[in-house]
């Protein structure tokens with residue numbers, strides 16, 4: 001783990017920063033097999049903003065999110081969650097921060113098959129030994145639109161419903177930031193629209209911060225900002241994206 005001193009994060013005038021990477025580098029392998037998965041990424045994620053990360057396969061999208069979420073370590077540089085430098089945390093403190101302040105949604109819903117939807121949503125809180133905030137839980141369940149399905153097991157839910165449970169689970173602890181790696185990658189367009197609408201509402205209505213990897217210009221259009229990675233570097237940024245503006249950029253870019 002890198003413990004060299006890094007510049008303290010400077011909050012931009014516009015507001016709080018939920019997550020930040022400073023000159024993030026990640027090298028896998030060595031010699032002939034060396035891969036620069038992240039080749040110096042500096043980026044801020046403002047609190048209350050929905051960001052989509054796009055870019056070709058192998059461009060470092062998952063690596064960036066895993067390092068920001070404290071699931072993987074940088075080779076050099078630093079990553080911050082709400083002003084805490086993850087690169088300087090001890091394993092125990094990192095585990096606590098990850099549990100309390102970070103939500104993660106994977107492409108494969110990662111639900112526990114033997115638990116009901118409700119039990120899946122409250123599981124991380126139960127593991128952390130915290131009581132769920134009942135009012136917040138009710139709000140999340142209302143927004144997720146699963147009211148009468150809470151007692152169902154994942155196998156009794158559609159793919160879109162399962163992924164909404166996974167997002168609700170990430171929301172339940174009110175994390176500083178939710179990272180979602182291709183959360184709609186396995187879903188049909190209707191289920192995708194459901195889950196994207198839900199994530200959009202979590203940002204607009206509750207001020208949740210979300211960073212989502214996607215290959216889909218329609219999914220990206222739900223975000224406030226699109227970042228494009230190529231060869232481990234940030235190469236483009238778009239604000240207020242529409243699916244057309246994303247498609248137009250991707251055409252010039254050749255993804």
Ligand SMILES: Nc1ncnc2c1ncn2[C@@H]1O[C@H](COP(=O)(O)OP(=O)(O)OP(=O)(O)O)[C@@H](O)[C@H]1O
Pocket residue numbers: 028029035036037055056057058059060061062063064
């Ligand atoms: N554990 C690992 N060991 C070695 N190389 C790795 C490892 N994880 C990722 N890589 C390499 O790092 C680069 C970036 O991978 P990453 O998974 O971040 O890409 P991605 O942009 O998420 O791609 P995709 O769109 O296919 O999910 C790739 O070249 C990949 O092969």
Ligand SMILES: [Mg+2]
Pocket residue numbers: 061062063181
């Ligand atoms: Mg990936």
